[in-house]
Amino acid sequence: MTEATSTSKHPSPSDDAPAGKAKLAVWKFTSCDGCQLSLLDCEDELLTLAGQVDIAYFMEASSRQLPGPYDLSIVEGSITTPEQRELIQAVRAQSRFLIAIGACATAGGIQALRNMAQVDDYIQIVYANPEYIDTLDRSTPLSDHVNIDFELRGCPINKHQLVEVISAFLNRRRPRISEHAVCVECKLNNTVCVAVSRGEACMGPVTQAGCGALCPRYHRPCYGCYGPKENANPQALIDWQSSLGIETVKILENFTNFNTAAPPFHNAASSIRRDRQNPPGKSP
Amino acid sequence: MRAAILAAEHLDLLIQALRDSGYLVIGPVRDELAIVYDEIRSVRDLSQGWLDEQEKGHYRLLPSGDGRYFGHTVAANAWKKFLNPPKRLLWRARQHNGQLQFMPQSEDAPQLAFLGVRSCELHAIEIQDAVFVHDQHRDEVYSQRRQSLFTVAVNCTRAAATCFCASMNTGPEVTLPSDLVLTEVLDDASHYFLVDGGSERGRNILATLPLRAATSKQQALAKKGIESARQQMQTGPRFFDSAGIKELLYRNLESPAWDEVADRCLSCANCTLACPTCFCSAVEDTTDLTGEHAERWQQWDSCFNGEFSYIHGGSVRQTTRSRYRQWMTHKLASWIDQFGHSGCVGCGRCISWCPVGIDITEQLQAIQQADKP
Numbered sequence: 001m002t003e004a005t006s007t008s009k010h011p012s013p014s015d016d017a018p019a020g021k022a023k024l025a026v027w028k029f030t031s032c033d034g035c036q037l038s039l040l041d042c043e044d045e046l047l048t049l050a051g052q053v054d055i056a057y058f059m060e061a062s063s064r065q066l067p068g069p070y071d072l073s074i075v076e077g078s079i080t081t082p083e084q085r086e087l088i089q090a091v092r093a094q095s096r097f098l099i100a101i102g103a104c105a106t107a108g109g110i111q112a113l114r115n116m117a118q119v120d121d122y123i124q125i126v127y128a129n130p131e132y133i134d135t136l137d138r139s140t141p142l143s144d145h146v147n148i149d150f151e152l153r154g155c156p157i158n159k160h161q162l163v164e165v166i167s168a169f170l171n172r173r174r175p176r177i178s179e180h181a182v183c184v185e186c187k188l189n190n191t192v193c194v195a196v197s198r199g200e201a202c203m204g205p206v207t208q209a210g211c212g213a214l215c216p217r218y219h220r221p222c223y224g225c226y227g228p229k230e231n232a233n234p235q236a237l238i239d240w241q242s243s244l245g246i247e248t249v250k251i252l253e254n255f256t257n258f259n260t261a262a263p264p265f266h267n268a269a270s271s272i273r274r275d276r277q278n279p280p281g282k283s284p
Numbered sequence: 285m286r287a288a289i290l291a292a293e294h295l296d297l298l299i300q301a302l303r304d305s306g307y308l309v310i311g312p313v314r315d316e317l318a319i320v321y322d323e324i325r326s327v328r329d330l331s332q333g334w335l336d337e338q339e340k341g342h343y344r345l346l347p348s349g350d351g352r353y354f355g356h357t358v359a360a361n362a363w364k365k366f367l368n369p370p371k372r373l374l375w376r377a378r379q380h381n382g383q384l385q386f387m388p389q390s391e392d393a394p395q396l397a398f399l400g401v402r403s404c405e406l407h408a409i410e411i412q413d414a415v416f417v418h419d420q421h422r423d424e425v426y427s428q429r430r431q432s433l434f435t436v437a438v439n440c441t442r443a444a445a446t447c448f449c450a451s452m453n454t455g456p457e458v459t460l461p462s463d464l465v466l467t468e469v470l471d472d473a474s475h476y477f478l479v480d481g482g483s484e485r486g487r488n489i490l491a492t493l494p495l496r497a498a499t500s501k502q503q504a505l506a507k508k509g510i511e512s513a514r515q516q517m518q519t520g521p522r523f524f525d526s527a528g529i530k531e532l533l534y535r536n537l538e539s540p541a542w543d544e545v546a547d548r549c550l551s552c553a554n555c556t557l558a559c560p561t562c563f564c565s566a567v568e569d570t571t572d573l574t575g576e577h578a579e580r581w582q583q584w585d586s587c588f589n590g591e592f593s594y595i596h597g598g599s600v601r602q603t604t605r606s607r608y609r610q611w612m613t614h615k616l617a618s619w620i621d622q623f624g625h626s627g628c629v630g631c632g633r634c635i636s637w638c639p640v641g642i643d644i645t646e647q648l649q650a651i652q653q654a655d656k657p
Contacts, residue, residue, distance in 0.1 A: 048573045163573065171575040176568050180553060180589040183639070187557035188370040188584060190320065192360050195639045197317040197343045205552035205639045219316065229552075230590040231604060236548045240341065240640040 022071035022170060025057035027091055029077025029084050030111055030139065034156035035102035036060050036076045042159050049163075052170055068094030072169055074162075078104040078139045080111060085136070085145060092146035097169055100142045101162065103155035103258040107227050110155075112139040112261035116269075139261065150175060155225040155258035158210050179230035181205050182222050185213035194221050201246045203254050206232040206264070227259035234268035248276060287503055288495035290466075292475035295353065296327035298436070298464075299399065301492045307397035307434055310366055318343055318360040324399065331356060338444040338632060341641030351475060354468050357444040358402055358631045362560035364412060366396055367429045370584045374567070377578040393428035399436045401462065403455030404447075404629040406437055408560035410460060414623045415563045434485065437462035441469075441509030443516040446632030448645055450517035451524050454629040457510045464489065467506035478506040522632075522645040529626070529648065530617040532655060537609070541650040546605035548640055553586035555634035555642075556611060561627045564592070587611050612647065 026036050040061055042049065049055075056066035073095035079085055092098055100106050108115065114122055119137040123130045142148055152165050152175075161177055168175035178184070182204035186193060194216050195202035203224035204216060210226045228234070234255065241251050255269040290298065302309050303325070311324040314331040324330060335348040336356040348355045376387045401409075409430075416426035440447075440456035449455030458465045463486035467478040478498055481487035517523055556562040566585035571578045585592050588607045593600035601607050619627035628644070635643045 045573060052573050164570065167571055167573045167575075170573060171571045173569075173571065176570045178589075179591060180586070181550070183552040183554045184557065184584075184586065184589070187554065190361060190365065190370075192315050192317040192320065193343075193554065193637055193639065194317070196341055196637055197345075197360075199342075202639070205550040205554070231551050231602070233547075233550050233604060236550055236640050239548070 021052060021054045023056040023066065023069075024053040024166075025068070025070040025073045025091075025095065026055075026060065027057070027073060027075045027077075028060070029075065029088065029105070029142075030080040031077030031102065031104040031109065033060060033076070035105075035154070036074070038101075038157050038159040038162055039074070042163055045163050049166065053166075070095050071097065072166070073098045074101055074166075075099065075105050075142055076101050078108045078111060078141060079145055080136050080139045081134060082136065088142060088145050097149045098142075098146065099150045099152060099165060099169070100148045101152045101154075101157050103153065103225065103227060104139075105142050106151040106153055106262075107259045107265075108139040108141050108261035110258050110260070113256065114139060115261050115266075116256075141261070152177065153208050153226040154210055158212070161210055178209050180209055181229045182207045182209050182211070182213050182216070182226070185209045185211070186216050189213055189217065191216050194219055199244055199246075201241050201250050201254060203237075205229075206234050206237050223257060224254055224265070225258055227262045228264035232264045234264055235271065238268060238272060248272060287498045287506075288479050288490070289498045289502060290477045290479045290493060290495055292351070292353070292468075292470075292477065294494055295330075295477065297493050298489070299324065299327055301489050302397045302399070302434065302436075305489065306395050308394045309397045309399055310363070311399035312354070312356065312359050314345065315360075318345060319356050320361050321359045321363060321366070321398075321400075327353075330400075336444060338446040338636040339641075340446065340635045340643045340646075341638050343636050350470055352468055352470050354400055354438045354466075355442060357440060357442065357447055358405065358633065360558070360633075360637070362558065362631075362633065363398055363401065363405055363409060364560055364563075366398070367409070367412065367433070368416065368423070368426050368563065368565075368584075372425065372582050374580040374582055377580075379576045379578075391425065393425070393432065395432045395434075396429060397434040397436065401435050401437045402440055402631075403437065403458045403460070404449040404452070404631045405560055406435065406458060406460040406462060407454040407629040408631065409435075411561045411623070411625065411627060411629070412563055414625075419623075435462045436464045436466060439465065439467040439506070439510050440513040441467070443513045443520075444632060444636075445520060446522070446635045447513075447517055447630065448520075448522040448524075448632060449630035450514055451522065451526050451645070452626065452628055452630035453526070456513040456517070462486075467509060469502065469505050469509060471505055476502070478502060522643075524645060524649060524652075526626070530620050532648075532652060533613045533617040536651050536655055537613070539651050539654050541647060541654055542605050542609050544650070545608050545642060545647055546603065548642055549588075549604045549608050550640055551588040551604045551607050552639060553588040554637050554639060555644075556586040556588060557584060558633040558637040559615075560631055560633065561615075561629065562586070566592070587614070612644065615644075616648070 115138045165175045194200045200221035202221035204222035207224045208226040208229040252272045255265045312319050312331045313322045319331045332353045335346045337344040373389045378385045416423040437458040463483045465480040481490045564585045567582050590599045615627040
């Protein structure tokens with residue numbers, strides 16, 4: 001923790017130990033483990049990966065723990081306790097590159113629903129002995145605390161995208177991860193639009209691609225697991241879905257999911273709540 | 285050649301004749317949610333008896349209640365995916381003993397036959413030819429597939445509410461060259477196709493089919509069907525005068541209409557990907573974990589994506605307003621400067637498949653309205 005890398009240039013993994021393999025660490029904060037499991041789920045690539053990097057810290061997979069610094073830290077989970085707030089600083093200080101993976105690490109996760117409520121109320125409802133709970137009143141993404149080198153979206157992340165990001169890091173190139181809408185994946189897959197052909201409340205047009213448009217392929221609307229796309233326009237989607245007669249509560253639910261605290265989704269949900277309290281056209 | 289009659293029960297003979305000649309036949313089939321173009325092996329694969337109800341941001345499949353094969357209008361997807369595959373590997377490279385080996389990916393182009401190409405779609409293919417075959421950057425994959433393509437065009441006898449080929453002068457009657465042209469007639473108990481051979485190989489296929497000479501009444505009925513489709517469009521809200529659109533858009537680059545549409549547009553790219561003429565693609569390189577293997581991929585892209593206009597320092601078109609304006613002014617105006625004709629064929633796909641119902645004809649009319657002194 002004291003050996004903080006203070007370089008501001010982009011170091012390559014071989015700067016320090018040209019002969020050695022890059023040291024990889026996988027960290028978990030507040031999360032369900034699903035994203036780091038995606039790494040173990042990379043069955044075809046796992047042995048190749050183990051040949052390319054030294055897996056120095058990955059508690060989900062092995063009790064072997066090598067001290068830092070690490071060339072690459074992959075971090076899952078959001079920050080929800082005072083201890084985590086300190087630990088993420090330490091992880092950053094020990095890591096040349098830090099990649100946030102999953103909706104928790106990139107947006108605060110489903111647990112950020114507390115951000116719109118009183119956390120003590122939640123604690124009273126959920127826990128038998130609330131006095132044991134020491135938690136922050138908000139769940140926040142890693143980027144609220146430290147600089148992040150890359151954010152990989154998803155709930156959970158897509159394992160092929162994870163391999164792509166690690167490959168990009170190892171080969172010092174830009175990850176081939178698009179920020180466009182899920183709709184692009186539907187069209188490239190030849191999947192008929194469920195929003196247009198069924199009038200579904202699909203989140204695809206405001207959600208970042210990456211899942212391969214998994215739900216629409218099974219004629220289900222997108223749930224927005226990958227968070228807001230670049231340049232998202234949720235208000236336009238809300239207005240259209242409302243005009244189709246889709247229930248407001250359904251539209252609201254879609255924006256208050258795994259990426260509820262991502263600013264475009266958070267703002268959309270706030271706007272829906274505001275309009276429910278003060279319907280447009282009704283003077284106060 | 286004089287128009288001939290192919291009885292509806294013999295349509296399968298045409299499909300089999302094409303297959304026997306080595307063609308992979310693509311035609312309208314019913315997906316669970318829409319009519320799409322896909323491979324067909326026999327007449328049973330066609331979307332017989334189904335109609336499309338199309339409006340802005342709206343598409344529903346409905347049973348037609350009759351036995352027409354082509355009672356519907358354009359499919360959800362355009363033919364372009366078969367000539368210009370959405371994703372393709374351009375080359376692989378391997379690093380071996382410090383040397384780079386490049387392995388270009390070549391394919392044996394499939395010999396395709398499109399069954400059920402509408403007039404607007406023939407125009408769309410001609411427009412893409414200008415980009416991929418006749419322009420300075422010839423695309424080999426497209427060109428090869430295009431060269432061997434056999435088209436069986438179908439005259440439209442019904443227009444969807446979103447159709448506006450009558451405004452763009454691209455239909456509903458087939459006027460561009462096609463190997464064969466069919467007009468479907470279902471009259472009382474008789475169900476047949478009026479058939480025209482438009483090429484040598486088209487006539488060779490016809491020679492294998494049991495045809496009868498068309499009576500003047502049969503020809504008149506076919507004509508009547510096409511006229512009824514034209515009437516539907518001419519009396520609908522999407523009929524407008526497309527003369528002077530280029531000048532109109534060029535003098536309205538700062539119209540408030542762009543701000544209004546930007547409020548509603550999702551910049552989701554559906555319109556461009558559904559469009560039969562949009563041709564943009566992105567080229568991206570990738571490596572595997574070892575760094576010893578690399579690949580270059582080409583895939584469809586859209587001017588509505590931020591990455592599309594990314595150059596050093598950022599995206600040139602960051603706002604939805606600038607993206608929508610780029611798309612529409614290219615499609616309807618600068619396309620004419622670039623290729624000599626409009627990039628819009630009036631098929632209406634961008635209207636139906638916009639998830640928030642933005643209608644290019646309404647946008648155009650909004651600009652026309654605001655343009656008036």
